[in-house]
Amino acid sequence: MYCKRKFVFICFTFCTLIACKNDFSKAQKVETKTTFKNPLLVTGPDPWVTQKDGIYYFCRSTGRDLEIISTKKMSQLGQAKSVRIWTPPADKLYSKELWAPELHYLDGKWYMYFAADDGNNDHHRMYVIENSNQNPLTQNWIFKGQIADATNKWAIDGSVFTYKNINYMIWSGWEGDNNISQNIYIAKLKNPWTIEGQRVMLSSPTYDWEKRGSGNGLPTVNEGPEALISPQGRLFIDYSASGCWTDDYALGLLTLKADGDPMEANDWTKSDTSVFHKSEENSAYGTGHNGFFKSPDGKEDWIIYHANPKSGEGCSNYRSPRMQRFTWNADGTPDFGIPVKTGVAMDVPSGE
Template sequence: MRFRIALFFLLGLAACTAPHTSQRVTKTFTNPLLPSGADPYSIYKDGYYYYTHTTGTNLTIWKAKNLSDLKTAEKKVVWTPPPSTMYSKQIWAPEIHFIDGKWYMYFAADDGNNVNHRMYVVQNSEADPLKGTWILKGKVADASDKWAIDGNLIQHKGVWYIAWSGWEGDVNGMQNIYIAKMENPWTISGERVKISSPDLPWERNGRLGDAYVYVNEGPQFLPYKNKLHIVYSANGCWTDDYSLGLLTADANADLLDPASWKKHPKPLFVKSPENGVHAPGHNSFFKSPDGREDWILYHANDKPGQGCGGHRSPRAQRFNWNRDGTPNFGKPIRPGVQLQSPST
């Protein structure tokens, strides 16, 4: 009996002093998340992130438990446009949304002529967006049917809204941010309302050859407490000054009244030459799997002068909030730095 008691005591002591091998091991990752990929976007549903970015030729989805695992994630081309259509070329900035039990992917495309860029949406009724068939629902346009890219949706106080980047007329030179109500996921109801133009000095770095093209694009809704923000990209993607700006409205304001939206006077996220990050922009947002952390997903170049091509790659970093309720993104983090993965 004494032997059994002594043995029990020794085993208990060993258990107390042995290393806790069952403790959770903190996962880390480094940016970029993939070697290349512009205009990154993701959605979290039923334990998985569904991620997409611009490929130019089709719609592709990555499926991962954690966005830091994109390099090894399952991926699939889910939709390729039929040739010789008005939406068969230059497929840009896809976004994936889950609305009323169905999946939708919004994107901009044209027939090979940039002047004809418009927004379109495809739909899938399967529970898993990598399965089933994606069907074109049609063009997403207001009555003016002007050049349009970068649509982003939000349901606010029971009403769906879409914000996008577009031209006032039919000639390139300035991209504005517009907003409108949605009747359903593929139909804009009512007229578009312009809520931002590139009119601040820091937004007007867009020389393209002998001309200047001033840009506000890539709007992303970001609700927080009693505010509704729109984070947008400014300056041409062909410049190293591609940056993020901020529009803010009171959550109870009329979102279709331009006066409801106030523009932050300075950019919130800019290049960091000292960290080897240039032209950061065209962002989106996601929560950590446990819902406790806010993360920004964006693309950037590693070197100056790399422009709008395939050098752009997706990156992620955690952000927090300022006392006035505006997001604080900090500086773009140097590629290769070990970061803690989003918390699970």
């Protein structure tokens, strides 16, 4: 009788464990999200993403400090916590209006580039901090100082990229000392915190779609340059054009010719139309200042950008970060499509 009861007890326990396992598996399946919706966050001007060792690191402009949000799934960015990594000391030339931070991993260390001033926009320059810890969320950041070419002119929106084993920096700046036109410049890097040689201007606003919002003391604008390398190894630089204070803030594209030299302005061609712009029907205004990243399995290309949900909201904190997959045209150029409407379910990046 004892053996029979023991057998029944064991069978009951085994079945219970199987049932619990099945229920747990069902729960796991329910929790696995296959779609997401834009926006990723309520606010997040000038979004930037970099990825390393399966982790995505997201940055945005706060104006007051430098922060990072880390996640393994970009579709769930809104569920991750923002970590403040650095706050500037008061009363410095770089204490205020911290814009467009970008996190990069170079030569075995982390670097964050940002623009800042003392409260006077005319004093905006680019700066960089360094962290030798493999986890950029630590507080081991060291201020390396200003990063500038010999002209030391007004500069914002610095980004770095590596092409054919050479590191370059691109940014938006003034030719002189007056706020007339923001242009796209490039220079080589001697090291992650030092520009080497002369800057070269790659683009200035020339088309009508690049000049919206200018006049009456307001400049024409090319800013937010970002490098993009195609699967075939072609180099592109997209940038934001027209004033961010307009609904017509949009993306333009520079293309380096085959075997061209990034430092030769004549080796670049500019698209005569914008390649990504507002969509009134999808309630996306002022689309621009973007970044790029790969899906977790490396099979998909994604663009992240900011946009306003309503017309007339300009350069405010209504700008929210949004992401969508993009593809490549037959001629090898990127096809960003049109901004997807907020609240519409989209497939998460492959491999999530």
